[in-house]
Amino acid sequence: MRFGMGIILIYALPMSLPITVVCGLSRSATMSAGRDLLAGRSAARLVAHCLDQLQVGLVSRSVTDAQGQVEAALIELVHDCVSCTLREDVLPTLMRMAADPDVDAVVLVLPEAVEPIGFLENFMLVTDQHGRTTSDVCHVEAVVTVANPPELVPTLSSDETLIDRGLHVGDEDDRGIADLLAGQLECADLVVAPAATAQERALLQLLNPEATIVEQAPPRLEPIFNFARTTARTSPAHIDHLAETCRIDDAWRVQWRSHRPLHPLRLYEALEVIADVALRGKGYFRIASRPEVVVEWDSVGGQLRLGAPATEVSSQEAQLQFVGLSDRAYAISDVLDAAQLTDAELAAPTSIDISESDPFRDIWRSAGLEAEED
Template identity: 35%
Template sequence: MTSRSRVTVLAGFAPAATDAVARSLLVADPSLTLVGHDLSAVRDGVVTRTVRTAAGVIERGRTELVHGCVSCTLREDVLPTLERLSRERPGSDIVLCLPPAIEPAAVAALPAELTFDSFVTVVEAAGLLDDLTSSDDLRDRDLHAAANDRRGVAEVVARQIEYADTIVVWGSPALGPYDRDQAAALLHRLTPWAVQVRVGDGPTVDCTGLAARLLRTGRHDPAVPAMLGRALEGYPIGIHDRAGDHGVNAMLFQSRRPFHPQRLHDALEDLAATSLRGRGQLWIATQPDTAIAWESAGGNLMLGNLGLWLAALPADRWDEATPMRRLSADAAWDPYYGDRGTALSFVGLGLDTDALTATLKGCLLADAELAEGADAWSKLPDPFAEHYSWA
């Protein structure tokens, strides 16, 4: 019986570097099949798929945009394409190279019939800091996939990095040692769970060595949730390193008591601007049932709904949660708060961790407010209610 093809997903915001890595893998392993998608005509409703090997292009195909959604279109095209190639090219592993503005989490949601071996993100060291500090939207760089695609550059770059189990740091002979090391320090704090592989610092690339570090590693664990769900499942969301190195530092903030809605709302702009990247979960006193996602990048802030706290569910509905979430909640269960709690990670350049911690603590309920109980909390002014629906 022929073994199932293993799929390595290659993402990256710098298309030239990502393409160079993909071609290096083909050189190192002629048995590989490379699948890529061209979005240059996506606003005309067309996505072009190319399949190639080291010997050249073996097929081109076109697919129409589904519901105006690029991620939906790729998902609907990728699954049948990869399954078909697995049958037609038995014993050939596959590299799926994503377009620059596509986030790998969109592909990871595909059914388990596929064996994802690793999620690799290629980062161009020279442009990393500029992208993570950029306030540009994808539209500003003509990379938006649809009229309603309002994602920011920093947001997309951060998500591509955070989802990876392997980071390829594409350097340049012109890039100084300090800048190379700063990029590595920044990537380590953004995704401490990923293996870093550095290439491109010299005039040549060791294709065989690169392939050995990227292919057939088995690094992808499908049980690990995407970034914003990690804390709920008990997985780390970052590291606490106040001192840092090469100007890059990071901090974790955790609290069992809830945020005061008005004070948190008043501080949002400052909190979003303080760090390069913020992520995690929180709870607000006036919203005791809902776990709220926090995601900040490029000075922008996104809040979202992570679902209900287990403490807000009857016990007979706990089986709706994953085993890891139930175990995590049980291990840290509080007799008053249950599994409710704030867990936030921040990464920055010269981040003033003392000031940020003080700001966050100042937004929590004070002792006197806490003592008044949940009935009193529900009557607090809640500006979030005007803009967000957590139901």
């Protein structure tokens, strides 16, 4: 700022440390991508946490630069909670590095079982004892997901859990491996997909149209992360940003819309067809047994979650979108059309007495979607 008499005041603006987040189901692949991102950057650091010693209550942290390891530590589990432990170690580690003048960038490799959206929410929102968030002194430049293209379809259609793969972070961690992979892919700004076929690239593009797909992690990335946009595209009920029905090579996206509620018994019968045809499903709808509430649809392969949307949905219209590869995309619209209420049922809604025989009744109750009269 310049004043009279030739006096100049210079304000030293606080620097923000750039962070690149790397995730994926293979530790060797994510570490390799992390090293690619670190290459040739003498002042950058790669931070990685390993969960191999969870059984003895420990998490290990390593910090390396272009020359090799510069820091190693063992962290005791906090409250037997991996998420709590990582939150209480990763965030302070990043803030400490932000204050180190010898560090100008960090590549953070997340453990395989960690969902990137959970880390990002902590990064942006969790405060320390001084009321600061990590995002006050650091900024995420990009989220990079490392995929194994030949395993995309088998994993997304798998009913395996993290326990089956040995990736669980606790005895009660019953998350599905397909659900974890879908979350990693949809959170990504950049997807590393080595030697992907045209079909595999098309599938990745439909799962996350905003991501750039590359063969190898580049040594440098332009800042492309946007928290609001990432949160939106990882929300199952937020599908407005997705193109409607389309096909890329052998992959497709089908959008189904209707102003009619779905009949719960007929929807239940349709689920087997949908699970057999679609790899990913998102959106929201209304059910005839509870027409006053909006139900969120979140499916990966044969796994389906129904519940209350995390974000407000004001539309009275049902919108469901599905991504898949089979040649039976038409079957999804067929079974959903057949599941919606008929003209006769709409004309006489009191004749539809299905509240007691609703196969989803327990789901509505656990999700807080009970009808007012129940």
